[in-house]
Amino acid sequence: MKKMMIVALMAAAASTAFAGDSETLKSILKAKTYAEAESLVKSGLGQLANASEKASAYNKLVDLAMAKVTEVQAVTNANQVAEQMKQGKVVPYDTLGFYTALAQAFNAASECEKYDLMPNEKGKVKAKFHDANRDRLYSLRGNLINGGITYQDKGDMKTAYQYLAQYVDTHDDPLFAEAAAKTPDENLSQIA
Template identity: 55%
Template sequence: MKKMMIAAMMLLGTSAVFAGDSEPLKAILKAKTFAEAESLLKTNLSQLANAAEKAAAYNKLVDLAMDKVGKEQAVINSNQMAVQFKQGKVEAYDTLGFYNAVYNAMNNGMLGNAFDQQPNEKGKIKPKFESSNSNRLYNIRPQLINGGQEFGKKENQAEALKYFGLYVDSSEDPLFKGIDKTKNPDQYLGEVARVAAVYAFQNKDLERANRYCDVAMKDTAVYKEALNLKMYLMQQGLKTKTDSLQYVETLKGIYAKDPKNEQIFATLANMYGSLKMASEQTQFINDKIAQDPKCFSAWALKGQNAMNANKLDEATSSFKKALEIDGENVVVLTYLGFTINAQAGAISNDAAGQKKLYEESTAILEKARSLDPNREKANWSYPLYQCYYSLYGANDARTKEMESLNK
């Protein structure tokens, strides 16, 4: 009797170890369409016995999505051959269905892999689907870009973000860790990440926008544009002084990695100014000039600060240094003209000296006018009016023209 009980226990133990698929998994694996399988998975995910079953269920979704991809891809290939060899006819295919299937296959493959990588009951990690899914899904990954472009043309920002975002997210997903990217580097990642960041910002998803900017900034081809967007995004969240100080620290970190970037320098210097950190700003600008005497932004900012402090000689000298580097910067030309006018006004008892200064200013401001005739970059018309009025009088046609522009 005792032996029979032991045998029965062993039998029960064997049944438990080698139990078959759960009923929810069986139902999912029997599904004929992606929509049916997806619905069953969403409803029964918590009822699946373990991570292995969840991985199998997600893999079923990948299989069904890939069936759709293969079907439409066959038509696409046939159409390409028909066009190339001018034989046969071009057939319509389910364009959106194809892109949706690509997205569904990729997304569910990544979700399923998270379960496929979990230890089994013996504590061993033995992924069942990683190898096959990694290869077949990586091959169709570029179609996510086409899908994003398709929805972008339709001005569907949310869908465009979905596709471009998945392309970026999948670049570092563990499912593809075995892909040798050194032989076939991802040449599209930087630009797609930049575009995804723009769409994320338009969709008010600042977290994703910042994350995609970080990816784009690793690509030298799009670094500058991505950096512009990154700094703009960071500025959107500045509500308190604490936020601004944290932004300054972030900028300092970015600047430390790219110390020759004048755009970062100028932004950081202006932040010091807006936070009334005058000593830090002055030191920062002077250090930059000492390190790089040809830095246009540093001389321009030094001149602007001196102008605002009514240190006219220093302002004039700094602006002229800036213009030696970039002689066609309309803003600096206008500031220089304004500063020289102020110098002229300060020596009203020296008519000859005053006239000489106004003539110098006139030449500078007329150059600004020629470069920016519609005053889109700087309002050169007011200091030029001062010059004409002082040199030619109130009734001169040139003076009246400037007067009309300033009304």
């Protein structure tokens, strides 16, 4: 009887040790829009099993925001080619939506980084999203300045300040520390 109890306990421990993603994370990862995923993250953050799941949830937000950023960049590039070649039609795009998605991507990446760099159950740090988020976002930092200028031109000084402050804050973000050390930031002294 004692052996049966030990076997049952070991089976239960093994099943929980190798359990997959929580239901909350699965629902977040299935989200199709940023607003839907953000709502699920805010409501279910406490239900996520560990820091790894929280990092995955915030990385999903980064992915959804970057989808909008990439879409607008593709339209912008196509418009530039159409203007240079004097062929084709210049397609309008959502400038403010681009800057909003960009700010959302930076915010979500910062949160993702916070959880991604937490030690796991064994006490080791295995950053899963650090490199990918750094690589895809660092080159876009300058667009935060453009967003600030765009809102400043529209007379919305509060939002303009938020974009410019986010540019300054991302300079010291641990996510970009390696990239910032390699190339000096020429705009930082002017914006700060």
